Amino acid sequence: MNNLAQNAGIKQDHYLQTIKKTPFYNRQKEWDKVNQWHRWGEYTVCDVFESIAKEYFAIRNSASLFDLTPMSKYRIKGPDALAFMNRLVTRDMSKIKVGRVAYVIWCDDAGQVLDDGTIFRLGENEYRLCSQERQLEILKRNAIGFDVEFWEETDEVAAISFQGPVTCRILRNMGFSDVETLKLFDLRYFDFQGEQILISRTGFTGDLGYELMVSPDKAEALWDAIFEAGKDYAVRPIGGNALELARVEAGFLQAGVDFLPANETIRPGCTRSPYELGMHWLVKLDKGVTFNGRRALINEQKNGSRYRFVKLDVEGNKTACNAYLFDRKNGKSIGATTSTAWAPSAKKNVALGYVEMPHGKSGDVVWAEIYYQKELKWNRVWAKCLVVDKPFWDPERKRLTPPADF
Amino acid sequence: MKKYDAIVIGAGHNGLTNAAFLAKAGLNVVVVEKNDYIGGASVSRNIHDDWTYSNCSYVCSLFRPEIYRNLELGKHGLQIINIGGGATLMENGDFLGSYEDHEVSRRELIRHSPRDADAYDRFSTDMAKWCRFIRPFLLRTPADPTSFRPRDIQELIYLGRKFYDLGQKDLHHFLRFFTASISDYLDQYFESDVLKASLAGSGIIGTGLGPMSPGTAYVLLHHYMGDMDGSVGSWGFARGGMGSIANALAGSLKEHGGEIRTGQGVEQIIVKNGKATGVALENGDEIHANIVVSNLDAKRTFLGIMDPKDAGEKVVKAAKNFKSRGSSGKVNIALNGAPRFDALPQGSDLVNGFIHVTDSIERMERAYDDWKAGTWSKDPYLDMLVPTYADPTMAPPGKHFMSVFVQYCPSKLTAAEHNGEDWTDKTVTAFGETVLNQISKYSTNFRDLVEHVEVRTPREIEAEIGLTDGNIFQGELTMDQLMFNRPFPGYAQYRGPVKGMYMCGSSTHPGGGVMAAPGANAAREILLDLKRPNTVPEDEGDD
Ligand SMILES: Cc1cc2nc3c(=O)[nH]c(=O)nc-3n(C[C@H](O)[C@H](O)[C@H](O)COP(=O)(O)OP(=O)(O)OC[C@H]3O[C@@H](n4cnc5c(N)ncnc54)[C@H](O)[C@@H]3O)c2cc1C
Numbered sequence: 001m002n003n004l005a006q007n008a009g010i011k012q013d014h015y016l017q018t019i020k021k022t023p024f025y026n027r028q029k030e031w032d033k034v035n036q037w038h039r040w041g042e043y044t045v046c047d048v049f050e051s052i053a054k055e056y057f058a059i060r061n062s063a064s065l066f067d068l069t070p071m072s073k074y075r076i077k078g079p080d081a082l083a084f085m086n087r088l089v090t091r092d093m094s095k096i097k098v099g100r101v102a103y104v105i106w107c108d109d110a111g112q113v114l115d116d117g118t119i120f121r122l123g124e125n126e127y128r129l130c131s132q133e134r135q136l137e138i139l140k141r142n143a144i145g146f147d148v149e150f151w152e153e154t155d156e157v158a159a160i161s162f163q164g165p166v167t168c169r170i171l172r173n174m175g176f177s178d179v180e181t182l183k184l185f186d187l188r189y190f191d192f193q194g195e196q197i198l199i200s201r202t203g204f205t206g207d208l209g210y211e212l213m214v215s216p217d218k219a220e221a222l223w224d225a226i227f228e229a230g231k232d233y234a235v236r237p238i239g240g241n242a243l244e245l246a247r248v249e250a251g252f253l254q255a256g257v258d259f260l261p262a263n264e265t266i267r268p269g270c271t272r273s274p275y276e277l278g279m280h281w282l283v284k285l286d287k288g289v290t291f292n293g294r295r296a297l298i299n300e301q302k303n304g305s306r307y308r309f310v311k312l313d314v315e316g317n318k319t320a321c322n323a324y325l326f327d328r329k330n331g332k333s334i335g336a337t338t339s340t341a342w343a344p345s346a347k348k349n350v351a352l353g354y355v356e357m358p359h360g361k362s363g364d365v366v367w368a369e370i371y372y373q374k375e376l377k378w379n380r381v382w383a384k385c386l387v388v389d390k391p392f393w394d395p396e397r398k399r400l401t402p403p404a405d406f
Numbered sequence: 407m408k409k410y411d412a413i414v415i416g417a418g419h420n421g422l423t424n425a426a427f428l429a430k431a432g433l434n435v436v437v438v439e440k441n442d443y444i445g446g447a448s449v450s451r452n453i454h455d456d457w458t459y460s461n462c463s464y465v466c467s468l469f470r471p472e473i474y475r476n477l478e479l480g481k482h483g484l485q486i487i488n489i490g491g492g493a494t495l496m497e498n499g500d501f502l503g504s505y506e507d508h509e510v511s512r513r514e515l516i517r518h519s520p521r522d523a524d525a526y527d528r529f530s531t532d533m534a535k536w537c538r539f540i541r542p543f544l545l546r547t548p549a550d551p552t553s554f555r556p557r558d559i560q561e562l563i564y565l566g567r568k569f570y571d572l573g574q575k576d577l578h579h580f581l582r583f584f585t586a587s588i589s590d591y592l593d594q595y596f597e598s599d600v601l602k603a604s605l606a607g608s609g610i611i612g613t614g615l616g617p618m619s620p621g622t623a624y625v626l627l628h629h630y631m632g633d634m635d636g637s638v639g640s641w642g643f644a645r646g647g648m649g650s651i652a653n654a655l656a657g658s659l660k661e662h663g664g665e666i667r668t669g670q671g672v673e674q675i676i677v678k679n680g681k682a683t684g685v686a687l688e689n690g691d692e693i694h695a696n697i698v699v700s701n702l703d704a705k706r707t708f709l710g711i712m713d714p715k716d717a718g719e720k721v722v723k724a725a726k727n728f729k730s731r732g733s734s735g736k737v738n739i740a741l742n743g744a745p746r747f748d749a750l751p752q753g754s755d756l757v758n759g760f761i762h763v764t765d766s767i768e769r770m771e772r773a774y775d776d777w778k779a780g781t782w783s784k785d786p787y788l789d790m791l792v793p794t795y796a797d798p799t800m801a802p803p804g805k806h807f808m809s810v811f812v813q814y815c816p817s818k819l820t821a822a823e824h825n826g827e828d829w830t831d832k833t834v835t836a837f838g839e840t841v842l843n844q845i846s847k848y849s850t851n852f853r854d855l856v857e858h859v860e861v862r863t864p865r866e867i868e869a870e871i872g873l874t875d876g877n878i879f880q881g882e883l884t885m886d887q888l889m890f891n892r893p894f895p896g897y898a899q900y901r902g903p904v905k906g907m908y909m910c911g912s913s914t915h916p917g918g919g920v921m922a923a924p925g926a927n928a929a930r931e932i933l934l935d936l937k938r939p940n941t942v943p944e945d946e947g948d949d
Contacts (some may be wrong), residue, residue, distance in 0.1 A: 015514070015751070266535050267538070
């Protein structure tokens with residue numbers, strides 16, 4: 001059944017390599033001016049190549065490349081692939097046709113979110129699951145009784161996120177014909193130098209953009225081709241810090257930051273249900289098949305949730321970093337912020353966070369107590385926060401098909 | 407003759423801890439120890455040339471940091487150093503390495519089983535949950551569930567709240583955990599034999615049970631619930647050997663005015679009119695005090711140094727039934743160079759940590775069969791450590807001290823092959839040979855490096871430290887002997903059967919290991935009875 005036998009490749013002396021380099025590493029290193037890297041899984045990835053501002057504006061103004069290779073990737077295949085996916089995630093996967101990508105979450109039996117990710121429907125009976133956390137064991141435990149095979153392919157797929165208003169123009173320059181007809185969440189295979197490249201119109205920036213996946217030995221060629229085709233368009237690689245700004249601005253959740261994978265929490269009450277993360281639209285209780293957490297989620301619908309996820313438009317210019325949230329100034333503590341940023345495109349001070357029910361309905365006001373330091377001196381301000389339901393940054397070009405040139 | 411406020415019998419680390427907190431509270435305390443040296447099972451001795459052995463215990467994790475800080479053990483010379491690395495050696499010539507780096511360790515697990523690599527994170531999360539549950543109890547006196555005193559009721563409420571706090575699903579899981587065998591418990595997570603074996607070792611160490619016996623899952627937790635500088639489950643070694651812990655405690659005790667007399671074994675606790683009044687020494691002397699604390703295990707205390715008439719029928723019977731079967735041996739080896747384990751990649755850090763022999767639960771269970779039959783395991787489980795890779799103080803430069811903990815080794819030889827003859831010097835040597843041979847199977851240069859060997863079966867452990875039947879924990883760590891059942895129901899709050907008599911050894915809650923919690927908890931109870939201000943720190947909490 002489950003093909004898990006890929007340990008064959010690992011030798012006893014693997015310990016000599018404490019970090020892996022992605023297939024884009026050498027090319028990225030050429031751009032690296034400040035030597036700020038961190039580990040993501042086994043790989044080393046860049047936080048900043050040169051300046052966060054430059055990199056952030058590449059996302060919003062021109063074209064940016066972010067190395068996604070370390071993301072956990074799994075291939076799932078077999079006659080029961082659809083049924084298996086439907087069992088795992090809360091969404092109705094029968095609605096996701098071949099050639100489409102779905103943003104999904106999956107839960108434990110208690111209806112608490114384990115992780116979020118994207119599922120690519122590559123064929124009738126074939127999927128790719130991409131996630132922040134490792135999922136092999138969860139897949140294996142859920143696959144009981146399903147005629148599917150699956151394996152991890154993190155190292156076998158070089159993945160890069162290509163985001164920004166001119167990305168479609170550059171892809172067309174590269175000769176990917178009709179790439180402009182890809183709609184948001186479409187995926188398609190194209191030819192690239194005698195091999196296949198998978199291009200999907202997806203991303204984590206809330207902007208026009210694509211994710212490209214090739215075999216690792218084509219990675220550098222792909223990189224070079226993008227720069228060649230984009231030489232007039234200020235393409236640049238970006239590190240994780242610029243991406244972080246963009247994703248908060250777009251209002252996307254990050255596992256391990258805005259919620260904790262339920263299987264990694266130790267203290268009770270630290271997990272979140274999909275409803276508590278504002279993901280009602282991802283849960284299809286009546287999709288006709290049972291899925292993990294369904295019963296608990298039905299109960300939650302009846303009995304109410306504990307928390308509400310909020311997007312906050314924070315008054316003033318002090319970021320509400322690690323701030324408690326209150327029902328009113330000097331009032332009762334009702335929650336906390338989890339991600340914050342000064343959003344350079346929205347020109348707003350924004351935050352993601354949680355509050356206890358029933359607080360935090362769209363249009364409500366909550367208060368943040370913000371501590372910030374200026375030259376060793378700590379100051380404190382109260383900031384009024386407006387709960388909003390739209391992303392802080394949501395340009396039309398994100399959806400427009402075909403995208404305009406710039 | 408000098409009159410003391412309190413006498414502590416035994417200078418094990420718990421006796422010393424107890425005495426130090428009493429002295430800190432202003433009591434005039436004396437510790438009387440039968441050996442010429444202190445430490446009990448937390449001891450380092452120099453018995454061959456320039457080598458120092460940790461003769462019994464060899465690593466530290468359980469020691470309560472609150473006590474370390476409160477008694478200023480750092481100032482008194484104690485240093486606990488982190489241990490990295492480690493491996494389980496396999497019969498097929500391979501190994502399972504334990505690397506400090508999470509990602510490298512994970513890859514090593516993938517090498518054996520990709521699924522187990524992910525499952526390991528789930529296992530760690532669950533163990534962290536159980537640790538979070540249990541750790542706050544270490545520095546608390548167990549509630550007596552049959553008493554209706556406000557304090558016991560309060561403690562029971564605390565316990566209830568902790569259970570509730572686990573959440574429904576985890577509570578089920580946890581209750582099973584407490585009664586499960588380590589083998590069944592690990593089967594819920596893992597498929598790889600060698601991984602299961604490498605974890606199961608902690609479930610059988612010091613225990614007269616096999617990996618398939620119910621109750622062994624808890625023993626694993628007992629070895630997991632300690633910490634090194636906040637890293638729960640990590641182990642370290644004491645610079646200079648485990649005796650450094652006893653020496654630092656003695657330093658703190660003396661600083662607070664306490665006294666230690668070595669080479670003075672106690673013959674009997676003197677009881678008059680139902681009250682402890684002092685001790686009679688083997689040398690005929692008497693020392694008097696209204697508080698007498700025994701650091702000895704429950705059997706030795708109530709069947710050895712107390713008149714059965716004083717202890718009373720109920721306590722004597724409970725002490726007789728107290729389970730404290732010996733199951734472990736220890737072989738301490740002076741080496742003229744670094745042993746090379748043939749399977750391990752040369753130059754890797756793995757050698758710095760625990761090296762285990764026995765790569766499947768099946769083999770461990772077979773090793774247990776030998777013990778049940780009344781002889782030592784012919785294919786024993788070994789937990790080896792060479793602290794001298796990091797600690798320069800225990801062997802001459804370039805030479806090494808190797809500590810080998812051996813499971814199983816019985817307190818009495820009753821198997822037919824021994825023809826009715828219990829341990830003799832000859833069989834002790836033969837046991838040692840079994841261990842050396844086992845090591846040699848995995849290290850070709852080992853034999854040639856051996857300079858001196860100290861072999862200890864339960865017989866030697868009992869003779870020297872007085873651990874009855876050589877049980878390393880002063881009594882087995884099974885549910886019927888834990889918390890309010892330790893050492894026996896009705897006596898779990900450190901108070902003995904007569905007024906002024908207390909227990910402070912590992913036979914009391916929370917049990918064995920170099921933890922210092924029993925000694926500290928007993929001091930708190932004594933000070934409470936004396937209506938003196940408490941000097942014992944509280945648990946600082948993980949939340
Ligand atoms: C071989 C071995 C290995 C171990 N390994 C580890 C380890 O690596 N890590 C760990 O945490 N734990 C380990 N342990 C367990 C741990 O060492 C013990 O549980 C702990 O040290 C017991 O301390 P204690 O103070 O309660 O009692 P003890 O250390 O037993 O102290 C009792 C003291 O009383 C003295 N005494 C006995 N009779 C008399 C008498 N009549 N009069 C006066 N004095 C008397 C003894 O000589 C002794 O000094 C090990 C134990 C053994 C035996």
